[in-house]
Amino acid sequence: xxxxxxxxxxxxxxxxxxxxxxxxxxxxxxxxxxxxxxxxxxxxxxxxxxxxxxxxxxxxxxxxxxxxxxxxxxxxxxxxxxxxxxxxxxxxxxxxxxxxxxxxxxxxxxxxxxxxxxxxxxxxxxxxxxxxxxxxxxxxxxxxxxxxxxxxxxxxxxxxxxxxxxxxxxxxxxxxxxxxxxxxxxxxxxxxxxxxxxxxxxxxxxxxxxxxxxxxxxxxxxxxxxxxxxxxxxxxxxxxxxxxxxxxxxxxxxxxxxxxxxxxxxxxxxxxxxxxxxxxxxxxxxxxxxxxxxxxxxxxxxxxxxxxxxxxxxxxxxxxxxxxxxxxxxxxxxxxxxxxxxxxxxxxxxxxxxxxxxxxxxxxxxxxxxxxxxxxxxxxxxxxxxxxxxxxxxxxxxxxxxxxxxxxxxxxxxxxxxxxxxxxxxxxxxxxxxxxxxxxxxxxxxxxxxxxxxxxxxxxxxxxxxxxxxxxxxxxxxxxxxxxxxxxxxxxxxxxxxxxxxxxxxxxxxxxxxxxxxxxxxxxxxxxxxxxxxxxxxxxxxxxxxxxxxxxxxxxxxxxxxxxxxxxxxxxxxxxxxxxxxxxxxxxxxxxxxxxxxxxxxxxxxxxxxxxxxxxxxxxxxxxxxxxxxxxxxxxxxxxxxxxxxxxxxxxxxxxxxxxxxxxxxxxxxxxxxxxxxxxxxxxxxxxxxxxxxxxxxxxxxxxxxxxxxxxxxxxxxxxxxxxxxxxxxxxxxxxxxxxxxxxxxxxxxxxxxxxxxxxxxxxxxxxxxxxxxxxxxxxxxxxxxxxxxxxxxxxxxxxxxxxxxxxxxxxxxxx
Numbered sequence: 182x183x184x185x186x187x188x189x190x191x192x193x194x195x196x197x198x199x200x201x202x203x204x205x206x207x208x209x210x211x212x213x214x215x216x217x218x219x220x221x222x223x224x225x226x227x228x229x230x231x232x233x234x235x236x237x238x239x240x241x242x243x244x245x246x247x248x249x250x251x252x253x254x255x256x257x258x259x260x261x262x263x264x265x266x267x268x269x270x271x272x273x274x275x276x277x278x279x280x281x282x283x284x285x286x287x288x289x290x291x292x293x294x295x296x297x298x299x300x301x302x303x304x305x306x307x308x309x310x311x312x313x314x315x316x317x318x319x320x321x322x323x324x325x326x327x328x329x330x331x332x333x334x335x336x337x338x339x340x341x342x343x344x345x346x347x348x349x350x351x352x353x354x355x356x357x358x359x360x361x362x363x364x365x366x367x368x369x370x371x372x373x374x375x376x377x378x379x380x381x382x383x384x385x386x387x388x389x390x391x392x393x394x395x396x397x398x399x400x401x402x403x404x405x406x407x408x409x410x411x412x413x414x415x416x417x418x419x420x421x422x423x424x425x426x427x428x429x430x431x432x433x434x435x436x437x438x439x440x441x442x443x444x445x446x447x448x449x450x451x452x453x454x455x456x457x458x459x460x461x462x463x464x465x466x467x468x469x470x471x472x473x474x475x476x477x478x479x480x481x482x483x484x485x486x487x488x489x490x491x492x493x494x495x496x497x498x499x500x501x502x503x504x505x506x507x508x509x510x511x512x513x514x515x516x517x518x519x520x521x522x523x524x525x526x527x528x529x530x531x532x533x534x535x536x537x538x539x540x541x542x543x544x545x546x547x548x549x550x551x552x553x554x555x556x557x558x559x560x561x562x563x564x565x566x567x568x569x570x571x572x573x574x575x576x577x578x579x580x581x582x583x584x585x586x587x588x589x590x591x592x593x594x595x596x597x598x599x600x601x602x603x604x605x606x607x608x609x610x611x612x613x614x615x616x617x618x619x620x621x622x623x624x625x626x627x628x629x630x631x632x633x634x635x636x637x638x639x640x641x642x643x644x645x646x647x648x649x650x651x652x653x654x655x656x657x658x659x660x661x662x663x664x665x666x667x668x669x670x671x672x673x674x675x676x677x678x679x680x681x682x683x684x685x686x687x688x689x690x691x692x693x694x695x696x697x698x699x700x701x702x703x704x705x706x707x708x709x710x711x712x713x714x715x716x717x718x719x720x721x722x723x724x725x726x727x728x729x730x731x732x733x734x735x736x737x738x739x740x741x742x743x744x745x746x747x748x749x750x751x752x753x754x755x756x757x758x759x760x761x762x763x764x765x766x767x768x769x770x771x772x773x774x775x776x777x778x779x780x781x782x783x784x785x786x787x788x789x790x791x792x793x794x795x796x797x798x799x800x801x802x803x804x805x806x807x808x809x810x811x812x813x814x815x816x817x818x819x820x821x822x823x824x825x826x827x828x829x830x831x832x833x834x835x836x837x838x839x840x841x842x843x844x845x846x847x848x849x850x851x852x853x854x855x856x857x858x859x860x861x862x863x864x865x866x867x868x869x870x871x872x873x874x875x876x877x878x879x880x881x882x883x884x885x886x887x888x889x890x891x892x893x894x895x896x897x898x899x900x901x902x903x904x905x906x907x908x909x910x911x912x913x914x915x916x917x918x919x920x921x922x923x924x925x926x927x928x929x930x931x932x933x934x935x936x937x938x939x940x941x942x943x944x945x946x947x948x949x950x951x952x953x954x955x956x957x958x959x960x961x962x963x964x965x966x967x968x969x970x971x972x973x974x975x976x977x978x979x980x981x982x983x984x985x986x987x988x989x990x991x992x993x994x995x996x997x
Contacts, residue, residue: 848862886942
């Protein structure tokens with residue numbers, strides 16, 4: 182509809198509205214009632230605004246006869262004229278604005294007010310008896326009623342959240358005229374731009390639309406918060422959070438009673454954790470009993486039923502306000518991902534991570550971090566990409582969170598070594614199966630060396646010393662040597678920390694957003710997937726900060742299926758510190774290191790430099806004297822481990838004795854487990870490996886031989902889901918070959934599983950392959966050429982001959 186057409190339509194509505202106008206009169210407040218807040222355009226009752234007006238009335242008076250303070254009400258024509266006769270008033274007296282008459286209605290008469298509920302509620306507090314009311318006949322058109330609401334004195338004071346809610350209602354109802362009016366209420370082009378971008382993102386706008394019936398949730402929403410949501414670039418996480426809000430509030434009220442959700446009640450219970458906290462249970466029960474909570478729900482039976490639903494809510498009670506606050510918790514960690522992976526114009530962080538996930542690089546050998554430097558095999562079954570993504574997020578939360586300042590605490594703590602943390606995050610990402618240019622670049626940068634060098638260069642500049650590169654590098658080496666001599670503190674017990682506590686001083690001071698600085702220092706060492714998804718604990722008096730962080734993660738990432746997997750795993754092993762959990766005490770943030778369990782892989786730091794007598798060397802490997810023995814107190818020296826994700830020195834930690842031997846590929850003392858990618862540790866040429874395999878003729882195993890990287894998978898001959906899944910994952914970047922009566926031929930992806938069951942050995946090559954250009958006219962690779970290639974591996978040097986290693990090209994196309 183054109184703008185001119187909208188203006189003409191508005192004029193017509195005004196004319197029809199004026200035809201229903203019958204004048205104004207003083208009416209007792211007891212005869213006035215208000216529309217339900219579920220009516221679009223009806224301003225939600227804000228108790229704080231009522232209190233504000235009440236204070237103004239106390240200081241300045243109500244001024245209920247002021248024309249601009251009038252309210253509008255609907256009245257039946259017969260009741261109006263019957264009352265006029267009873268009061269001995271002529272109809273024209275209703276148009277005497279200087280001295281309006283008073284109408285005394287029968288006891289049961291109620292007039293529907295279209296606006297002004299805040300000023301009249303404040304007037305009731307001051308015992309004002311009557312108010313000046315504009316009277317309209319109740320046959321006024323619906324569009325004229327809407328116009329009356331919008332043109333009232335305080336209609337423009339709608340909050341942005343309510344404007345957005347009403348605007349979306351009209352847009353979904355395809356009511357174009359009202360949609361444009363509410364669109365104009367966003368006032369600035371910048372705000373409209375954010376709303377438009379939100380509407381162009383279906384995964385987000387659909388989540389917000391689910392919450393439209395629940396009026397009280399929208400009180401805090403603003404266009405700046407919409408910009409914050411969009412800027413996070415984590416649409417899937419925000420969408421999950423919105424669905425969790427909807428799940429809770431639809432359970433509380435259903436769709437039909439959403440108008441009973443008032444903003445003040447939402448403020449009272451948002452962030453509360455009744456399944457964790459006995460104090461929260463008592464508070465919610467008390468405000469429900471007093472009528473302060475959800476006062477629009479009058480029936481005692483309904484209130485008791487609602488109370489039970491709220492008290493049984495798992496986790497935190499969520500709202501749009503908790504969403505906007507929790508997004509701030511993720512903002513700094515989310516920025517770290519942009520250094521690791523490139524984001525296309527409309528990419529989300531999750532989409533970019535999935536695009537750079539290479540399951541073939543890890544096979545089914547998935548690991549979980551149990552501390553900053555230790556790993557353990559992941560329980561099955563887990564989604565490989567999801568468990569990798571959430572572990573990267575937990576790393577980012579441990580290293581890149583910026584806690585708020587509280588009581589003069591400073592943010593500038595020593596752990597904000599972002600460059601070094603990014604490098605460690607890149608190593609972890611590689612270990613979890615992610616690959617990108619950014620990850621490789623960060624891995625190649627030795628921040629453990631560059632960090633101290635930058636520090637000493639800055640000190641030299643600030644203190645007016647000449648910057649001598651060799652001396653700065655020497656000081657950095659001394660610094661690193663000193664760090665290695667320190668005893669390493671461990672993160673604390675591996676058992677999950679307490680989720681609730683009896684001690685008031687250990688209670689979480691925030692129910693959303695980042696924990697405070699001291700809470701963050703205490704909790705960050707426990708932010709690992711096994712602790713987050715550990716079994717729920719019994720409630721205690723107050724929730725801890727770790728419990729709040731845990732629930733923030735659940736709101737964005739979901740609780741299942743990881744909770745079922747990890748809590749079941751935890752229940753099968755005894756708690757490491759039952760006394761701690763029973764008393765609700767908070768573990769100390771740093772405790773001495775304990776011995777790693779047998780299934781934990783611990784990396785040790787390797788120093789590539791040649792150390793001198795005192796443990797240090799210059800860049801040429803020459804010993805550097807750090808001082809005489811008398812300069813040091815002798816203490817046990819513990820080497821720092823590798824950064825998280827550094828590959829282990831051997832696979833002996835995962836060797837098993839209950840699986841068949843892959844003859845040629847391994848020895849009895851180096852057997853790899855089933856369905857996990859393993860490196861060939863024996864010093865044999867590929868041709869010898871194949872000869873031994875075929876010579877053994879062991880019918881128990883199927884082998885996938887990645888002959889270019891000297892790695893392999895082995896599966897039982899029965900096949901199954903793991904074999905099929907691995908073949909499917911490898912097919913993204915690999916091709917398959919089999920040796921049969923026709924020679925070495927390519928196997929199509931759709932039949933490779935059946936071929937593996939039949940032949941038991943599949944040769945796997947990269948599509949970007951050195952064998953490009955050696956296929957014959959029929960698209961097959963000859964056995965001689967393959968033999969020539971795989972025999973080029975030198976078992977002594979671990980390298981290939983240059984004449985074939987330089988033939989790698991961008992693509993390899995085998996015959997169909």
